[in-house]
Amino acid sequence: MADPPDRATGPTRDRIVTAAVETIKTHGLAGASARAIAKTGGFNQALIYYYFPSLTGLYLAALEHTSAARMNAYLARMTDIRSLDDLVRVGGELFDEDVAAGHITVLAELVSSALAQPEIGARITELMEPWVRLTQDTMDRFVRGTFVEPIIQTGAIAQGLVAFYLGIEMLYHLDRDRSRTDALFAMFKALAPIASPFLAASPQPGGENDD
Amino acid sequence: MADPPDRATGPTRDRIVTAAVETIKTHGLAGASARAIAKTGGFNQALIYYYFPSLTGLYLAALEHTSAARMNAYLARMTDIRSLDDLVRVGGELFDEDVAAGHITVLAELVSSALAQPEIGARITELMEPWVRLTQDTMDRFVRGTFVEPIIQTGAIAQGLVAFYLGIEMLYHLDRDRSRTDALFAMFKALAPIASPFLAASPQPGGENDD
Amino acid sequence: MADPPDRATGPTRDRIVTAAVETIKTHGLAGASARAIAKTGGFNQALIYYYFPSLTGLYLAALEHTSAARMNAYLARMTDIRSLDDLVRVGGELFDEDVAAGHITVLAELVSSALAQPEIGARITELMEPWVRLTQDTMDRFVRGTFVEPIIQTGAIAQGLVAFYLGIEMLYHLDRDRSRTDALFAMFKALAPIASPFLAASPQPGGENDD
Amino acid sequence: MADPPDRATGPTRDRIVTAAVETIKTHGLAGASARAIAKTGGFNQALIYYYFPSLTGLYLAALEHTSAARMNAYLARMTDIRSLDDLVRVGGELFDEDVAAGHITVLAELVSSALAQPEIGARITELMEPWVRLTQDTMDRFVRGTFVEPIIQTGAIAQGLVAFYLGIEMLYHLDRDRSRTDALFAMFKALAPIASPFLAASPQPGGENDD
DNA sequence: CATGAATGAGCATTCATTCAT
DNA sequence: TATGAATGAATGCTCATTCAT
Known part of the structure; x- marks a missing residue:
């Protein structure tokens, strides 16, 4: 309590965060005990408390980590999207990557745990905002200037x-059944092609420019 | 003969299930320990094991309970729905009730826990099927016979x-912020009125008649 | 507490005792819980307390039961023994039966438990006395009148x-290995024939006549 | 790395083992709960699981401990034995020590518990083998070269x-009555002096030299 | 005579966390 | 910087036993 943990950077910190992500992905938040994470990463469990004030702190750091990593991947691919067709295709690819990276697993587990620990709910909401923003921006690029703009x-x-x-x-x-997701993406x-006429023919490139 | 519990009925069983639902709703699955549930219900924690083989068994019973109760409420209201407008209105009301009853909370917590306990995933999937079916049936009533039927x-x-x-x-x-949901329902x-022309003018009454 | 359990006789009592013997034999004393015994016998666990003051009382009754049953078998075979050869042969047969009947298992488990519950030690000692007596009597029949009598x-x-x-x-x-016992009996x-000359040519028939 | 306990050495480990031996000796295996052992040794019960994978692991370690300690004592005294008379005298002394050290108590309790937990039976058999070997070796020293050698x-x-x-x-x-044992040792x-002539006049010194 | 229901106490084990080194 | 050692509190679950019926 004397020294202020929650060091911002460092390779060891990354090692711990990575181990946390991996453990949450595999065993769920309930199975991501300090022991389990330390075992995954091959370090002593006390090390966690040298870098983070508590397990919850590490959990949030894990979410920040995957969130940032995935956001970079998303932004890198956004320029590829020039049509609704592109959007569906790239979206499907990114979803597959998200699942593989465990990002949404970590997110879902943390969101779920926020019910019992309301104090972390606000932070999770913050971490989700960039994603909502990105989604909205992307939609705006397709919608802006079209007749649907005032409707939705x-x-x-x-x-x-x-x-x-x-x-x-x-x-x-629940059952590792991809058919659900596949059917939806197929329908999208x-x-x-049906929805395209109603939307912008060539979506404008956009970042997080407007509020 | 009384050895393998999981008694099917009885007022005490109901008491335990109700206490479990209440506890999961309030403290999350992680906080729904045998002791916590017993405290909520005002009974001895050992009683749980007299009625259920394990806590997991009780959790599933809790989901079955809320699921059945909510399904009854939904079916009772389905006949009220004669237009898309009705659908949106009744849907919003039912959602509010769902949240209040804690049904989706219990569901979400259990779905989340299935990551670490794959053995319950299949059962949860089973319990969700009636809901998917009901949703699909309701959509079909609006879509059948219209030009969108072959598209979606x-x-x-x-x-x-x-x-x-x-x-x-x-x-x-996450933040108990209803504005998100409100905005969505408002948009729906x-x-x-815009979507109505494309759908069935008067949706056919339907149950689980077709497969 | 009002009614004095520990009924002396009755078919139901026997059923309970038999179930107790069977359970101790199979799962050990530690595994012979009220539930386990009731399951073995197919009756309600509370029934035990209608016939016995406590589980310990039932355990002792179980030992009395097997002890009496085996004693009858031993006495019935004692008249067959006319030589040291007979003794070894019949002894081996009786040992096999003892093991099969679970008598010594029940005895060993109870003796073992007496360490922690000294109050039952005295009763077990009492129950073992007839066996010591029988053994001594049998030896006496072979030894009496021979030159080894004053030595041993x-x-x-x-x-x-x-x-x-x-x-x-x-x-x-420990390992269900009969070879140990077999080797010993084979050596006996x-x-x-070697020891016979030193002992009584024709052992006198004897009961529990002398003190 | 510190995850699978069962640390091989260390003073704390010894403390735990000693406390376990003491508790088994006093309260029996059934009374040697983690809490009871911790209370005996004056440490936290969780400490047990830092050093041993389970209580069973500790029980076996306790047996290994007493077995090794007693074996050292036996071997140290073996050289004193030059006659059958010595054997009986030293044997009686060692037996007294065995009882005092609780070695045979621990052994008997564990052997007894193997009925319900067959998986530890094999290990116990292993731990008993040196004792059987020592007994046999000692007998061989008296028997070798005598006319009884081919008989027994x-x-x-x-x-x-x-x-x-x-x-x-x-x-x-059972009753803490030493008279039984005393009578037997007295007879031995x-x-x-009677048996001596039939055996080796001066037993050969021997270790575990021959198989 | 027998049972189902119920309980308080106890069980083995794991937890997040601390601290001296 | 990192670790091994240690702990108090909690976990899920089983126990012997009681009692109303």
Whole structure:
């Protein structure tokens, strides 16, 4: 308590965070005890408390880690998207990567645990905001200037899409059955050419420029 | 003869299940220890094991309980729905009730825990199937006979809607902020009159008649 | 507490005792919980307390039961023994039956438990006395009148033989290896003709006549 | 790396083992709960699981401990034995020490518990083997070269003597009555001069040299 | 005569966390 | 910087026993 843990950087810290992500992904949050994480990473369990104030702190750091890593991947691919067709295709690829990276697993487990620990709920909400923003921005690029713009609220829809994304991943883990997700992506793909006329022919490139 | 518990009925069993639902709703699955549930219900913790083979058994019973209770409520209201407008309105009301009853909370917590305990995943999937079915049936009533029928796959969409529903509830618990949900329902409400022309003018009453 | 349990007789009592013997034999004393015994016998566990003041009371009754049953078998075969050869042969047969009946298992388990519950030690000692007596009497029949009579103390040896018997059975259960016991009995068989000349040519029939 | 306990050495480990021996000796295996052992040793019960994988592991370690300690004592005294008279005298002294050290108590309790937990039976058999070997070796030293050598099987007899030893100790704990044992040792003492002529006049010194 | 229901106490084990080194 | 040692509190679960019926 004398020394202030929660060191911001360092290779050992990364090692711990990586081990935490891996353990949460494999054994769930309930199975991600200090012992389990230390075993995964091959270090002493007391080391966790040298870098983080508590296990919860590490859990949040794990979410920050995967979130940042995935966000980079998303941003890198966003420039590829020039049509609704691209959007569906790239979206499917990114989803597959998300699942493989364990990002949404970590997210879902933490969101789930926030019920019992409301104090971390706010922080998780913060960490999700960039994703909602990115989703909304992407939608705006397709919607701006079209006749649907005044009808729909991209902000609300973005929230809903993130929720949907979270839910889909949770259901996937129930029985590891990809057919659910596959059917949905297939339908999106089929709908894309139909919806295209109503949307922007060539979506404008966009970042996080407007608020 | 009284050895393998999991008694099917009885007032005490109900008391335990109710206490379990209440505890999961309030403290999450991680906080729903045998002791915590017993405290909520005002009975001895050993009593749980007289009625259920394990805590996991009780958790599943809790989900079965809320699921059955909510399904009854849903079926009772289904006949009220005669237009897309009705659907949005009744849907919103039912969602509010779901949240209040804690049904989706119990569901979300159990789905989340299935990551670490794959053996219960299959059972949860079973318990979710009636909901997917109900969702799909309801959609079919609006879609059947319209020109959108060949374009969309109500089965896949139903899965997606259930996932969306699950995700929305999880996000709601993050910060207890209803604005997210409200904005979405408001938009649905606004979209209803626009979408109506494309769908069945008067949806056919339907149960679980077709497979 | 109002009614005095420990009923002396009755078919139901026998059923309980038999179930107790069976359970101790199979699962050991530590595994012979009220539940386990009731399951073996197919009755309600509370029934035990209608016939016995406590589980310990039932355990002792179980020992009394097997002890009496085996004593009858021993006495019935004693008249067959007319030579040292007979003794070894019949002794081997009776040992096999003892093991099969679980008598020595129950005895060994109870003796073992007496360490922690000294209050039952005295009762067990009492229950073992007839066996020591029988052993001594049998020895006396062979020794009386011979020149070895003043040299050995059949009382002490009888105690030792019973201890040996107990120990052998315990070791047998370690690995279920009969070879140990077989080798010993084989050697006894080989020694019998050698020892015979030193003992009574025709052992006198004897009961529990002398003190 | 510190995860699978069962640390091989260390003073704390010794403390735990000693406390376990003491507790088993006093309260029996059934009374040697983690809490009871911790109380005996004055340490936290969780410490047990830092050094041993389970209570069973500790029980076996306790047996290994007493067995090794007693074996050292036995070997140290073996050189004193030059006659049958010595054997009886030293044997009696060692038996007294065995009882005091609790070695045979621990052994008997563990052997008894192997009925319900067959998986530890094999290990216990292993731990008993040196004792059987020592007994046989000692007998061989007296028998070798004498006319009784071809008649008796020292291997089988050694097994029987160990069994006898075990049984005697168990009976002793029934009523803490030493007279049984005393009478037997007294008789052995009386028989020694009689048996001596038939055995080796001066037993050969021997270790575990021959197989 | 027998049972189902119920309980308080105890069990083995694991937890997050601390601390001296 | 990192670790081994240690602990108090909690975990899921089983126990012998009681009691109303």
